[in-house]
Amino acid sequence: QVHLVQSGAEVRKPGASVKVSCKTSGFSFTSHYMSWVRQAPGQGLEWIGRIHPEAGSTVYAQKFEGRVSMTRDTSTTTLYLELNSLTSNDTAVYYCGRRCPYCGGDASLDFWGQGTLVSVSS
Amino acid sequence: DIRVTQSPSSLSALVGDRVTITCRASENISHYLNWYQQKSGQAPKLLIYAASHLQGGVPSRFSGSGSGADFTLSVSRLQPEDFATYFCQQSYDTPTTFGGGTQVEVK
Numbered sequence: 001q002v003h004l005v006q007s008g009a010e011v012r013k014p015g016a017s018v019k020v021s022c023k024t025s026g027f028s029f030t031s032h033y034m035s036w037v038r039q040a041p042g043q044g045l046e047w048i049g050r051i052h053p054e055a056g057s058t059v060y061a062q063k064f065e066g067r068v069s070m071t072r073d074t075s076t077t078t079l080y081l082e083l084n085s086l087t088s089n090d091t092a093v094y095y096c097g098r099r100c101p102y103c104g105g106d107a108s109l110d111f112w113g114q115g116t117l118v119s120v121s122s
Numbered sequence: 123d124i125r126v127t128q129s130p131s132s133l134s135a136l137v138g139d140r141v142t143i144t145c146r147a148s149e150n151i152s153h154y155l156n157w158y159q160q161k162s163g164q165a166p167k168l169l170i171y172a173a174s175h176l177q178g179g180v181p182s183r184f185s186g187s188g189s190g191a192d193f194t195l196s197v198s199r200l201q202p203e204d205f206a207t208y209f210c211q212q213s214y215d216t217p218t219t220f221g222g223g224t225q226v227e228v229k
């Protein structure tokens with residue numbers, strides 16, 4: 001069965017960077033777009049971007065362009081999200097999600113990781 | 123970006139009630155609208171995709187309808203495990219965008 005297992009909580013100071021991982025299993029890693037979505041405390045869902053694991057090609061939300069990087073390691077079927085120049089506004093739970101292959105659209109997500117809390121505080 | 127407006131932001135209901143949540147997109151998104159359920163401390167779970175298609179394993183008391191810009195999620199007979207927050211999402215255009223959420227609480 002499909003599993004997405006994310007790395008543990010992180011605490012960073014403003015201006016720092018964070019790298020979150022998402023280990024996948026149970027499906028063909030190179031066949032599905034994967035997205036990253038975040039949720040600030042008590043708030044809604046915000047799409048950060050997506051990566052196609054086979055080619056490594058990425059599309060980022062404009063808001064994050066220039067300070068986000070999504071990468072993957074096909075040998076370990078793991079995705080990575082790196083966010084730079086952190087501010088307190090980046091405090092959120094970060095989720096990875098798999099594109100649903102039959103749902104339509106590039107960001108309909110049928111499986112999600114458990115989430116990684118990133119806290120940014122001085 | 124396509125704006126997605128969800129209403130109400132919260133509602134109170136009893137077990138056995140029928141509840142309805144609406145979602146309106148700022149432009150025509152055809153049928154590219156998904157619904158998710160999120161329980162406290164958990165990741166969202168896909169309930170409905172492409173406006174009206176029930177995701178596998180989701181109880182049939184959940185249903186979705188609509189096309190174009192106006193969509194509805196209905197729960198026919200609310201069960202205790204249905205008290206949660208629900209989000210809609212448009213997957214028509216990039217970036218995908220989500221509604222603000224509807225918290226379904228116990229009356």
